[in-house]
Amino acid sequence: MQKKSAVEKRLDWLHDQWVEFAQKPQARLLRWVVEPDEVRMVEAWLKKEGDEQAGECPDLFLRFDVPFEQPEAYGFALREALLSLVEESGEQVPVGDPKPGQSGTAAFLSACSALQRQYADDFEVLALVLVPARVSSMKAWRQWLWEALDSLNSPQVRMVVLDDAEARVLEPMAQQEAQRVWTAVAALDVLGALREVAQQAGQSNVPGARYRELLALLAGAAQRGDLMQVQRLGNEAVDVASAEGWHALTVAAHWAVAGSLLVAGKPQNAAERYQQAEAAAAEAEAGGQAHGAELRLKTRLALGSALIAGQQLSSAALVYEDTVPLARKLTDSHLELECWRMASFCHESLRALDEAWATGQQAWALGQTLESRARATSTLPYVAETLVRLSFARQGADAARRMESEADSLLGQDWRTHLQASGGQTT
Template sequence: MMVSKNAVERRLELLHDQWTEFAQLPEARLLRWVVEPDEVRMVEAFLHKEGDERLGECPDLFLRLEEPFDEPARYGYALRDALVRLAEESRADLEEDGLPGWKCPPVQDGGTDVDAFLAASDSLRAHYESLCEHLVVVLMPARGQDAGAWRKWLEDAVRKAASAHVRLVVLDDARTLVLEPLAEVWPERVVTIPAKLAMGRALEELSQEAGHLDTPGGKFREFFVRMGNAATKGDVEQVQQLGAQAVAVATAQGLYALVVAARFVMGGALLGAGRPKEALEHYRQAEAAAEASEAKGEPQGAQLRLRSRMAQGAAWVTAREYPRAAALYEETAPLARQLEDARLELECWRMASWCHEVTKEVERAWEHGQRAWEVGRAMDAAARETSTLPYVGEALVRLSHERQGPRAAQAMESEVQSVLGDDWRPEAPAAGGQAA
């Protein structure tokens, strides 16, 4: 009896077919997968599956490399080093199976970083040709924003790639199509395939496949999934209509955590549409539902209340009602402390400080910034790495200069550096004053 595939399995199968189509083209060297933001995780799931010898169905070896693209002229060397590390990690297992270890060819004098990377790739595939038809190198740089340099590097690689058994894969955002010029110049070597996974529809299919649509839980799930799809499309009115139905179902069952979730989607859609005052009302309703959850003794109630208040603060900031936002953040900080949520306590004081700075209340901004800094300093190193403490440090340096001049700013910067290290400054400004 054949078992029908679910929505996720059908999309993985579609990606498999797209890959196979590309792999069979003898002149192709680079697969440019054009993806919508909500398709990235599914493509990554396919690549992860194919990178696992126990799960993969393609006769190819997939290696995902996330080396940063910070230094374009050295990127190929970083990729070469990554291939060497991966080979070393697999050496023991391969030798147990009777396969000798691979030795990377030396870098040739006068060659470029691209030459070094391609030589290593060709050598690795030739060494393990009995294991795979193609060596597939998936390039997903963790950092590096220079689109022009990225295109130039890939063009050099595509132009020089000799072996049809080594293929490169990159993802190109459907919203920006950064690599479109490259595909136009090299149409046979750079193959463009839009993923077209319709992920919004996939979630609806999964909901329907899960069944029980006549139960409260099933009804809420269906409304909630459709809300998310409408929000992705920017259909705010549809979000509000479906959200009202979802809230009604959850409220009737006393499922207040679900009410909060629905209110957040409704508020987020309005916030994204530039309607913060309307979003604020949903976040207030979310807080009321969180209080009801808390009154029932549900452990998540207080945390939901905290999150609802943080969302209200964001709405006030978006509405440029900075004094109201500052007051809300100040009132919310004790709740974050009570819940031992240091990251959000820090964020409360940071945002209160930022709001006061915007309204030229330098001393109050300094006071609240100092409170945020104290919270951040008390965190362990791992927690600090995922917090907005660098933005606090940046603000305090700025405020020090405004209050007492360059010498005070330099002293503050030294203190920040002693806690966060030499490379402490944030890579980019916090959008709208917020980074959490």
């Protein structure tokens, strides 16, 4: 039998923790306590289990990254996300409409129960993995989970959440409800895994093995904050990948270094790395590789963020505007809208109000062409807020009211509930 890799062994640990939770009849909420460097591995396991072919558990995992911004709206937003998943699957599931006066939490869990009943013969547990992209208030988040926990009556529908090992926001819940809230400490020893991967890869002279070794060592150096080592290892990984013509892996190595530089507060150096990554992505695109254009698009968005972090707002605005044709070529309306929105953000920050208005209007016009569900998951509410603000600055209160009325018509009068309290930069 082939020996399992360090990563495979840790995925098995997560599998065992889930099985232990799933076998507890009173448990409803799995609180996975994770270190920051363990999140990606837990997410990888959840993604694997969410795949019909790769998953090993007899359970269905549905992942929801809907931002938690307004407690009363969160459940309804989750319900919409669930309906979108069902629609994408092409299945017909009679989830019904929310009852008059029903809370968003109850409406979401009722729809989940209907889905579970529909497929009761196909899977044992419906696991609702809640990983909000943003949380406006940890206290409100915990209160929402309390409400949801009280509504989870069937052991066939359960929730999974990640709790930061340092903050331990859900500790009070776990102490008060030890049977219904089951705590699993991931304890994946990611650095140990990286050392194992590097040691195993170092035993081979094959370029792919050497590249994996370098990336593992780079991740360890990043954890220690050793920037000189990060850049040295990154350069060597780039050399290995470039020599083999692996453009995507060249891009990945540049991204790894750039990310470490950003965390270390060196946005200008990070921007230079992203520019090198874009050059590698452009080579892939020129060579006819299907992923080349997508890599270049994502790299340019990352470059824009690095330029903003370095207060190079004029350059960032130009990057975003010049990226629009690429997003359009890939028919990625969400990212095209983001390009216009972020260009507007940069211009407004520079007090170039006419340019901010023009680019904001481009985002608004594009948002109007989206289908209602696509619009609901876009950043169009931020565009609306920006345009209301710009209308007031450029033409006064009447113009701002007209723009607000237009936003109410398109997005509904509660559109501001979808805004992040801090105002919302990107991407």
